[in-house]
Structures are given as C-alpha cells and as structure tokens.
Ligand SMILES: NC(=O)c1ccc[n+]([C@@H]2O[C@H](COP(=O)([O-])OP(=O)(O)OC[C@H]3O[C@@H](n4cnc5c(N)ncnc54)[C@H](O)[C@@H]3O)[C@@H](O)[C@H]2O)c1
C-alpha cells in the first residue's frame with residue numbers, strides 16, 4: 001500500500017506519532033493509500049524549514065533567478081503530466097478528459113504566469129513638494145511577506161493549490177501547504193518536481209492531515225506564519241480568520257458561493273445551454289464558481305428547462321479512465337450524504353424533479369463509489385434551503401423571471417457573492433446587468449473563462465481579498481514606501 005508522507009525541508013518524512021489515515025478512491029470506495037497525519041511537531045518543523053529557507057539562497061535570489069526556477073517547476077509538471085493526471089484522478093475520481101484540460105495544465109500555468117508577472121511589474125513613485133522647495137521622492141518597493149500558510153480544498157486540488165503557491169513563490173515567500181485530506185497526492189508529487197527544478201529545501205513544504213484539531217488547525221495556530229491563503233467553505237474561513245487574528249496575520253479567503261446564472265430571452269440558446277450545463281455539472285458540480293441557481297426569462301423558460309434536462313441526461317457517467325466519461329463521482333460518501341440530503345429536502349419542499357434526484361446504478365466494480373445523479377429542479381420557493389445554501393453538487397434549480405430588475409434582485413438576494421453568468425445577445429443589457437450583480441466575477445456568455453492576470457475573489461460571504469495578476473502582489477508582498485528628502 002502506497003504511503004503518502006509530508007514534504008519538509010526538501011525531504012519526504014513520516015509522522016513521529018505514526019498516525020496514518022486512509023486515502024479512499026471516490027470512484028470505487030477502495031483504499032488507494034495511507035497518509036501520514038501531521039501533528040504539531042511536523043507542522044512546526046515545516047514552519048521552521050520555511051523560515052530558515054527565507055534566510056537562505058531563496059531570499060537572496062534575484063526575481064529573474066526565481067522566475068527561471070519557477071519556469072522549470074512548470075515544465076516539470078508538464079514533463080510528468082501523466083503522473084499528475086493519474087494522481088489527481090485517483091484522488092478525486094474525476095474524468096481524465098476533464099483533468100487533462102483543466103487541472104494539470106493550469107497547475108503548470110500558475111507558475112509561469114506569476115513568474116513572468118513579477119519580472120514585469122512596476123512600482124509606484126510620487127514626487128512631492130516640500131516647503132524648502134527641494135522636494136522629496138516617494139517610491140514603493142515590494143518585499144516578500146514571509147512564511148505563507150496555504151490551505152486548499154479537494155475539488156481542484158492541484159489547480160487551486162498552485163494558484164496560491166505560484167504567486168507566493170514568485171514574490172519570494174516560502175510556503176507550508178496543507179492540502180485537503182481528501183486529495184493528498186498531487187501536492188506531494190509537486191515536492192519531487194520542486195526538488196528537481198532546484199527550488200531550495202524549505203521553500204515548499206507540505207503537511208498532511210485534517211482541519212480541526214489536526215494539521216489545518218496546527219498550521220493556523222502557529223505563531224511563526226505571517227499570512228494565510230485559504231480556499232474552502234465559508235465556515236472554515238471564519239475559523240481560520242479567528243486563528244489568524246492572534247498576532248494580526250493577514251488572510252486571503254476564497255470561500256463558498258451560491259452562484260446565479262441569468263438567461264435572457266434574447267440569448268443565444270445553444271451557448272446558454274452549453275454554458276449552463278458546464279457550470280452546473282462540470283466536476284460533478286464541485287466547482288465554487290458553479291451555477292446552482294438559474295433564472296430564465298419567462299418566454300423561453302419551458303424550452304430552456306427541456307433542453308437543459310436533455311443535456312443533463314446525455315452526460316456520460318463513468319470512472320476516470322473511461323474515455324467517454326464526462327461526469328465523475330462526488331469526492332466522498334460523506335459529501336454524497338450532504339448532497340442527497342438536499343435532494344430529499346427539494347422533494348420535501350415541493351420541487352418538481354425535472355431529472356435525476358438520486359443515485360445512479362453503476363456496474364459492480366464501481367458500486368462502492370460516491371456516485372450521484374445530475375439533478376434539476378423547478379418550482380421551489382425562493383427561501384427553500386435548496387435555493388439559498390451551497391450544495392456543491394451536480395444540481396441546479398431553475399426559476400422564471402419577468403424583468404431585468406427582478407433577475408438582478410434575485411441574483412443579489414443571498415449573502416454570497418462569488419460569481420455569476422449572464423446570457424444575452426444584447427450588449428447594453430449585458431454591461432448594465434453585469435455592473436449591478438453583487439459578485440467578484442461576472443461572466444457574459446461564458447463561464448470559467450480565466451485570464452490569470454485578472455482579479456479573482458468573492459464579495460460578501462464569498463471571501464476577502466482578490467488574487468490574480470498584480471492583485472496577488474497585494475497579498476503576497478509587503479509594499480514599503482521609501483520617502484527621500486531631496
Ligand atoms: N471561492 C473560491 O475560489 C473557492 C474555490 C474552490 C472551493 N471553494 C469552496 O470550498 C468548499 C469545498 O471545499 P472543502 O470541502 O475542501 O472546504 P473545507 O473548508 O472543508 O476544507 C478546505 C481546507 O481547509 C481545511 N480545514 C478544515 N477545517 C479547518 C480548520 N478548522 N482549520 C484549518 N484548516 C481547516 C481542510 O482540511 C481543507 O484542507 C466549498 O464551499 C467551495 O465553494 C471556494
């Protein structure tokens with residue numbers, strides 16, 4: 001049985017406590033490995049290694065030298081593409097057809113884009129007048145923040161972890177990563193790539209374990225971590241924020257959502273159906289940006305529901321190696337219980353189940369997996385928990401609307417504000433509505449189209465701060481103003 005160890009100070013190490021936990025395949029329920037669970041000792045060793053590495057060669061490198069190494073990291077991921085793909089799909093059960101297009105290439109891109117950005121970024125400067133007439137010159141310099149704690153979720157494990165590690169390292173920080181307990185493999189494999197690329201020991205560390213009373217909590221409670229970047233549930237974000245308050249450490253939080261899709265009668269129906277299908281069902285609905293509320297203008301409501309139903313029913317459920325599969329399992333049985341409880345709630349609340357609503361029948365060798373049917377409802381009240389709470393499963397509720405104002409009000413009615421997708425061929429309307437949606441990201445006639453130079457993050461309870469492009473610098477560096485009296 002494969003043992004998955006921590007990566008600390010350039011070496012793979014087990015836990016002193018000897019505590020291990022199972023890594024379970026969501027596709028068939030089988031144990032695929034045993035993972036070392038970090039105690040305070042391993043977390044402390046990782047933080048100390050990171051602190052020491054800041055003072056070592058990493059801290060003395062030029063931006064160009066660091067950028068070259070990070071390019072080698074990206075190339076290392078690409079060179080071992082097959083291994084990363086295998087590992088990601090073992091952990092998550094997602095179709096290889098999906099991970100080979102999204103997760104793994106983005107894992108590599110996250111290093112290249114931020115390495116290049118750092119080489120080209122300019123700092124601000126202000127000339128100022130002084131009473132003696134000689135003036136003064138202010139200019140900003142950026143310095144690494146220090147040791148960054150990176151806590152990442154299981155839905156897009158390599159993509160979301162490197163989305164933080166890429167800019168953190170490009171800015172000259174050292175990191176301690178706590179990947180989700182559900183998906184330990186790719187973060188561990190990345191340790192090998194880091195080493196081969198010449199990243200000095202201690203710059204990239206990985207500790208495995210759970211959240212509360214385990215590696216996650218030990219990391220967020222560790223006094224020698226300078227800042228935390230977290231992607232995950234809103235409730236966990238609150239816990240991390242509380243822990244980070246001690247010692248006044250900064251947090252960047254990318255949290256949950258209950259994203260709205262708004263489909264106007266003047267949309268290109270083919271595009272709207274294709275995009276909404278992806279946004280509701282890609283990655284088995286386990287994408288923070290995914291659409292779980294669809295608002296459709298009344299004249300096209302029936303046609304839209306019928307076509308989305310047909311699209312959902314045409315999805316091909318299957319295990320990662322099935323070349324035709326485009327719909328995998330949920331991450332775990334525990335998560336399936338949560339998703340199925342909402343499926344039941346929808347029925348109890350009087351929904352019309354347009355399609356799905358249960359567990360699909362799977363062949364015997366996959367029967368132990370966390371499979372669930374893609375599901376569409378109509379007819380729920382706006383205050384049903386199914387419509388107001390993040391389910392994080394392959395499901396959406398579709399509701400008609402009669403005016404632009406009503407659609408905007410519905411989209412903005414929840415305490416979340418991560419993303420939204422608007423479908424219309426009327427350009428004025430697209431801009432007008434997009435400007436009024438309370439969300440960090442609004443797509444018009446697309447979904448999950450990502451330019452890594454743009455600001456990414458959520459408003460309201462979907463997060464704090466923005467990452468992406470120069471916005472990442474706000475979090476991963478300290479901007480210092482130097483004022484020189486002339
Ligand atoms: N806004 C975004 O960009 C974004 C992106 C992806 C996922 N998400 C959100 O993530 C959630 C799904 O991911 P998840 O279930 O892994 O989230 P989660 O909050 O349960 O776990 C995320 C990470 O936090 C750790 N953790 C849990 N409790 C902790 C604690 N007390 N202290 C420290 N660490 C702790 C976990 O071990 C894991 O590594 C959804 O809510 C989804 O919307 C948001």
Ligand SMILES: O=C/C=C/C=C(\O)C(=O)O
Pocket residue numbers: 155156160163286287288289450456
């Ligand atoms: O599940 C959430 C997906 C988030 C995507 C990103 O953070 C990204 O594309 O950078």
